[in-house]
Structure formats: C-alpha cells, structure tokens
Amino acid sequence: MSGALEHRLADLVADVSGGEISAEQALAGDHSLSALGLTSLAWIRLIDAIEDAFEVDLDLGGDLSAFERVDALAAHLSGLLDAR
C-alpha cells in the first residue's frame, strides 16, 4: 500500500511541478523536494491536490519536514487515512 501511495504522490509532484521534477526523481528521495526545485506555489498546489485526491485535511501548523520527501509524506498521509 505504502509503495502505491508513494507512486501516486510522486505522480502528483510531477504534475504540480509542470514536469520540472519527474516522478522518478521524487521517488528516489536523494534530495528534498525543495532541493529538486519544487517552488512554493507548486508546493501549495501539491497540498491542494493531495487534499482533493484523498479527501483529507493536511495540517501545516507544525513541522513541515514531513512534506519534503515523498516517503515521509506517504507515511504522514497513511496515518491520516488510517485514522478515518
């Protein structure tokens, strides 16, 4: 499940970045999404896209490091989905 979730999130990253970041680069996790060039606007688009796709409400009030890598983002999202 986690692998599928990560792939789907990586596809969303590629989509919101307008192709600047490939799904493969996002999945590889060698660099943070910021280091790969995810702009602030693309980052907000990613949050919107995740909320729309998974019908969750992402809380950005605290540590944002969970949103910098696809694997951490998938783990965070899994927790939200399991809690429903």
Added chain:
Amino acid sequence: MTPSTTPATTPAAVSAATRETVSVPFSGTRDGEAPLTWGQRLMWRAVHLMGPSQSFLNCPWVLPVHGRRDLTTVLGALGRMLERHESLRTTFADTPHGPVQRVARGGELTVELAPAGPDGPLGTATRIAAELGTTVFAHDADLPLRCVIVLADGRPRALAFAFSHLAVDFQALSLLSAEWRALLRGDDLPAPEWQPTEQAELERAEPFLARSRRSIGYWRSVLETVPLEVFDHPPGEPEEPRFIEVGMESVALAAAAVRLAERLTISTTSVLIAACATVLAVVSERPRAVMQLVHSNRRDPRTRPLVATVGQDGLLVLDLPGTGFTDTCLAAHRSALMAYRNAHYDPFEMQAMRAEIGRVRGREPDLDAFFNDRRGDGTWPNLPRLTPGADLTPLTAQTRTYVTNAWPGVRFKVFFTLGTAPDTGQLSLIIDTAYLPRERARAMLLGVETLLVRSLTEDVPIAAVRDLVQAETAEESGTSPGGG
C-alpha cells in the same frame, strides 16, 4: 480600424501633441454577467478604499512589435487579444445584489498613435505607459485598458498600455506578453477554455468554500492577538503628498539573494521576505513581523493560463529567532508557505470576519504592511555574471536609490515591492510619512541590501540589524546614529 483625426481626450495625452486615433473593433464569442471572482472582489474593495489614489493600482505594460509589421496587422492582433480574453472587455457595476462583472461581446477600443521620442520606441512606450497609468478608470463604463501605439519610420514599433487591476494581475500581463508574438504572426491559437465567469462559478462551490473557511480561520487566529497598529509610536506631521515610494536598484542585493537561496535551498522570494520582515520588525521595535504577502494564487491548473486578476493576499507572521539571519530565512520560508496556503478566500467573507474582530477589539487591526514579488518566475534572468564566491561589498557602491512616486491616499504604512527588472534587484518601498521619514525608507532599503550581503560571510545576529538600519538612517539624514 480607419485612422481618424479625432483629438485624443485622455488626460495622459494632454501634455503630448494632439494624437491621431484609430478604432480597434472586437467581436467575441459571448457576452455575460456574473458575480465577481475572489481576485476581482479583492481589487473591487481596494479601488473603493483608495478612491482618487486608486491609480496606484493601474498596471502599466509595454509590448514590443516583433518583426516588420504594418499598422493593420498590429491592430488586428490587438483586436484578437480582446476577443480571446473576456477580462479585457469587461466592465464592473454595483447592483442591489452586489458588484458584478459584465462581459461585452463586441465593441471597439480607441487607440492613439504617437511618434517615438529620442528615448526610442520602447523607451517612449514605457514613458507613455506610466502616463496612461496615472488616470483612474471608470470601471462601470471604460474598457479596462488604454493603449497607445508608438511609431517609428512609419511603422508600429511598440504598444504602451495601462490596464485596470480589476482586469489583470502581473502574471496575466506575462501571459499576454507570451502570446503576443503569435498574435502578431496571425497564428491560429486555441481559444482559452477558462474565463473569469467560470472562475466565479467555481469559487461559489466546494472545495473552494472550505478552503475559504480555513483561510479565514487562520487569519482570525492572527487578528485576535496582533497589535492594532503597525507602529507603536503616534503619527507625526506627514509630507505632502503623504505616501511616497523610494526605489533602489542593486545588483548586489539580487546576487546575494541568489547565493543565500541556493545555500539554504529556498527561493529568493523567501530570502527577500525574511530580510524585509526583519527590517520592518527592527524599525517597529517588535520581535514579530506581520505582513501581507501579495500572492499570485494560480494554484488551480485552470487559472494558470487565465488572463485575469487572480492574486490575493496572504498573511505572514514571522517571529524573529533569537539567533541569526540564516534561521530567520528558514522561518520566513515556512511562514510564507503558511501564508500562501491561507491566501485563498472570499474577500467579502474575510472582510466580514475582520469587521467582527473590530467590534470585539474596539477597532480592526491595521495590517497595512505588505510585500509583493512581481517577478513572474522568481528569478533575475539577466543578472550580470559574477565570479562565484566573489565579495559583493564593492558592488554596493553602484547601488542607487531614488524617490519614484507619491500619492495622497494609498493607505499603506509599509509596502515593499520587488520589481520585474531582469538584470538588477529592483526593490522599492512605499511608506506613510506620518510614521516614517523618507530617509528612514532609504535606510530600510539599504539595510535589506547590507543584511543580505553581510549574510554571505557571517550569520548576522538580529541584534546587529538595528545598528545597520540606524547607521544607514544617520548617513541619509546627516545625524548621529540613533537619530531619525
């Protein structure tokens, strides 16, 4: 498109010789009426708050005429531009049910013709565009753009525009520039699929309404405790006009911001926000900076190609860390993301909440401190190439500051704008001279530059920034440090 000898009537033309005018007819695919989009609602409120000073909101713009085109070709391209984008043939009216946008299917735009001056076609167009922007639009009657075509050697060479901010934002203007060459060629461009009336419909339904509620909740949490004033000190005797804009052009500022952004893996926008917020916090003698961020807001894929005003304001809350500027940059980046995230709301609902806070707290908190990055892609594409790691301090000797404009009533206390110049850091600051003298404004701009340049070689402690700004102020006003 028959040239006539009708005298030009716009005030911008009064100082020029009587200009020949031509008419550009347009015929779109539909007309219509709809509620305002959120972006339009923000601007609707702004133009009414500013009254006669709302010309501040007008958007001057210049398009070059690529290749050897005759006047008929250029007028045809201009007509197609109006036909493609409904925002450019929209007027705005107040009705008993609230303000509405009214799209005209057909009509004509009167365009003036002007000869190029000694500053060349583009220089002339830039100057005329600025002149055109000084006149307020009658939003219920005027098309939301004015145009003068600059001629040289009998050919059209550039177009000078002023657009109403109710019609476009700077992202929209970049989109117009991007398609202009194709329009001149007569390319058969696909019709835009998304217009402001569709956007207005979208914003009246979920999930947009939920996002609006969440954004307003975030703003409410800030407004419940934010200081009621931007500055604690009382207003003094202002200059006349009261609000002035001081500009700065600094290659050093841009080069330093690029290096810091690369080092910290954040955007140059975040670096500039951090520096401007730090300087504001120091000047206001508070540990927290609260600023509105003008945000492009083109987060929905359908709004990316939309020629309209889409931008909204986010609310940045930055608590200065007790350490140095590196931590400030990282904190500003996180705070800016929170601000952008909560910059998606119905401005009328937002205003209702702010009024409610005002009733509870005795008055609405003053949030008139702003930061706006007008660069389309957040870069300086033509910045001079510098030796990597070279000391930027000598470059600051080339920095120049100047007063660019003045208004009687734009209402801002502090408004930083990062301009679109591709080859230099163009940072300007509007101040309310009742609260800040003009030498302090120059000092704040130079303080931002110095902070960024010094941060390349040391992690500047926040406590040192106060000395920086005070030293710059003293130099500008000719007093000892601590004065002004």
